[in-house]
Amino acid sequence: MSDAYEVAVIGAGPAGYHAAIRAAQLGLKTVCIDRWIDAAGAPVLGGTCLNVGCIPSKALLDASHKFEQARSELKPLGIKTGKVSLDLKTMQDHKTQIVKNLTQGVAGLLKANGVEVQLGSARLDQGNVINVTDNLGVEHQVTAGAVIVAPGSKPIDIGACPMDGDQIVDSTGALAFEAVPKTLGIIGAGVIGLELGSVWSRLGSQVVLLEALPEFLPAADRQLAKAALKLFGEQGLDIRLGATVVNRHQNKGKVELEYSDSDGTHTIAFDRVIVAVGRRPDLAGLCGDGVELKLDERGAIDVDQHCQTSLANVFAVGDAVRGPMLAHKGMEEGIMVAERLAGAKPQVNYDTVPSVIYTHPEIAWVGKSEIELKQEDVPFKVGVFPLAASGRALASSETAGMIKVIAHADSDRILGVHVMAAHGSELIAEAVIAMEFGASAEDLGLTMFAHPTLSEGLHEAALAVSGHAIHIANRKRR
Numbered sequence: 001m002s003d004a005y006e007v008a009v010i011g012a013g014p015a016g017y018h019a020a021i022r023a024a025q026l027g028l029k030t031v032c033i034d035r036w037i038d039a040a041g042a043p044v045l046g047g048t049c050l051n052v053g054c055i056p057s058k059a060l061l062d063a064s065h066k067f068e069q070a071r072s073e074l075k076p077l078g079i080k081t082g083k084v085s086l087d088l089k090t091m092q093d094h095k096t097q098i099v100k101n102l103t104q105g106v107a108g109l110l111k112a113n114g115v116e117v118q119l120g121s122a123r124l125d126q127g128n129v130i131n132v133t134d135n136l137g138v139e140h141q142v143t144a145g146a147v148i149v150a151p152g153s154k155p156i157d158i159g160a161c162p163m164d165g166d167q168i169v170d171s172t173g174a175l176a177f178e179a180v181p182k183t184l185g186i187i188g189a190g191v192i193g194l195e196l197g198s199v200w201s202r203l204g205s206q207v208v209l210l211e212a213l214p215e216f217l218p219a220a221d222r223q224l225a226k227a228a229l230k231l232f233g234e235q236g237l238d239i240r241l242g243a244t245v246v247n248r249h250q251n252k253g254k255v256e257l258e259y260s261d262s263d264g265t266h267t268i269a270f271d272r273v274i275v276a277v278g279r280r281p282d283l284a285g286l287c288g289d290g291v292e293l294k295l296d297e298r299g300a301i302d303v304d305q306h307c308q309t310s311l312a313n314v315f316a317v318g319d320a321v322r323g324p325m326l327a328h329k330g331m332e333e334g335i336m337v338a339e340r341l342a343g344a345k346p347q348v349n350y351d352t353v354p355s356v357i358y359t360h361p362e363i364a365w366v367g368k369s370e371i372e373l374k375q376e377d378v379p380f381k382v383g384v385f386p387l388a389a390s391g392r393a394l395a396s397s398e399t400a401g402m403i404k405v406i407a408h409a410d411s412d413r414i415l416g417v418h419v420m421a422a423h424g425s426e427l428i429a430e431a432v433i434a435m436e437f438g439a440s441a442e443d444l445g446l447t448m449f450a451h452p453t454l455s456e457g458l459h460e461a462a463l464a465v466s467g468h469a470i471h472i473a474n475r476k477r478r
């Protein structure tokens with residue numbers, strides 16, 4: 001006999017647990033099934049984001065940034081610290097405790113909202129029957145009127161340098177190093193490469209990033225990417241572009257990476273290597289015999305704009321479907337699907353998904369870049385405000401970076417905002433709100449911002465679109 005639910009959610013990562021909580025809040029009888037087992041062998045909720053993604057990486061980014069500040073940035077402010085040294089075990093324990101608090105918090109939220117949680121691996125069989133195999137191997141079935149599939153993603157491995165879980169690791173391994181590698185190679189200078197490269201570089205590693213593409217951060221604004229590449233170099237990240245790893249040898253405790261670039265073939269030895277070349281949907285074991293979930297050309301579950309799959313009453317959200325692999329994008333999709341199941345008609349606005357790289361300064365953007373607008377033949381104008389001209393940035397020694405507002409040349413509607421700044425992840429939220437409300441650059445320019453704040457930089461960049469910024473030299477007089 002099987003248990004019957006109105007909604008069954010497969011996966012309790014951010015996309016799945018948001019879907020489950022919202023469905024239960026709306027009065028739907030909901031079950032959420034997850035198979036995650038942590039490093040200590042215990043089942044935990046929260047998926048990649050809470051266990052080995054957003055949260056532990058930000059805990060280490062924040063702690064390593066404070067270490068770096070204490071070591072080298074406080075003296076000019078008149079703060080004497082004595083010799084600063086690292087206790088990596090305590091830093092890692094601190095990270096683990098944060099993860100534990102949050103994953104337990106998700107379990108508490110699901111319970112408080114009346115979601116039933118089942119621990120085990122779910123397989124979608126025909127007729128919306130879900131076969132659940134618990135961690136002891138015992139199977140049972142549940143049925144549901146609607147199924148929301150949120151199985152997430154996993155790291156991509158490359159043949160030239162397969163991971164061994166010890167010297168050659170993925171992001172999960174790199175979040176758990178018990179000692180600071182003297183030399184650290186990172187394959188891929190994308191989001192994970194830069195964030196984890198920053199962590200270990202601040203803690204003392206010599207970090208080299210080998211990036212296959214000739215261009216740095218192609219999805220980011222070109223002006224910002226160029227400035228970021230220079231700054232990260234000054235911070236100690238050795239970023240080599242156009243570098244393709246062709247082979248690896250493990251020799252006397254070192255990993256020798258052989259890579260080729262426009263100058264030929266090179267070999268470089270590291271104590272440890274992180275492979276950070278992207279992630280792919282994790283669909284292992286998801287579909288039973290005869291269940292044919294259509295996939296797109298990238299191997300993601302094919303969905304329409306409302307996350308409907310090719311199967312009736314089966315929806316898919318989060319990293320397993322098209323779009324950026326970001327926690328907040330999955331969360332909004334989960335909520336949208338739950339609300340649509342309850343009869344409402346919300347949409348996700350995919351034009352205003354913010355992206356953030358949590359380096360220091362942070363790089364964040366929303367909407368279109370200048371290159372995209374040129375490709376689409378959309379006329380635009382640009383306002384840029386360098387943080388070096390911000391009183392608050394100067395007062396808090398955070399002058400690196402800039403804020404750029406791009407608006408339509410005729411309507412003045414904001415089309416994109418690009419930020420490289422301390423707290424860029426917070427600043428970009430202001431731009432997302434403005435764009436959600438269809439604001440023009442003039443609207444932002446007419447809005448009052450508290451002084452002194454970094455947010456004033458957004459105000460000034462919006463004013464700069466029409467040449468009216470106060471704190472930078474403008475040519476326009478009216």
Ligand code: FAD
Binds near residue numbers: 037123325
């Ligand atoms: P996941 O979080 O991957 O959750 C999927 C869940 O489904 C898992 O718990 C898994 O056990 C479960 N599952 C899968 N298949 C089954 C099955 N058949 N049966 C039962 N359970 C199943 N994003 C950001 O927005 N900001 C960040 O700062 C950020 N930092 C990151 C840092 C790192 C190092 C990494 C790796 C990722 C980061 N991300 C970040 C990306 C973010 O983690 C993902 O976008 C997000 O977790 C995706 O959510 P999801 O719910 O789709 O999938």
Ligand code: NAD
Binds near residue numbers: 192210
């Ligand atoms: P990514 O796509 O950001 O970067 C991968 C990089 O590796 C790219 O620059 C790519 O050109 C390069 N690459 C690919 N194959 C290569 C090869 N063989 N040799 C050298 N370079 C190669 O992917 P990621 O950094 O692995 O992150 C995975 C996902 O996790 C991303 O989609 C990202 O959105 C998400 N994530 C988000 C955050 C955040 O929001 N701050 C943080 C971490 C991860």
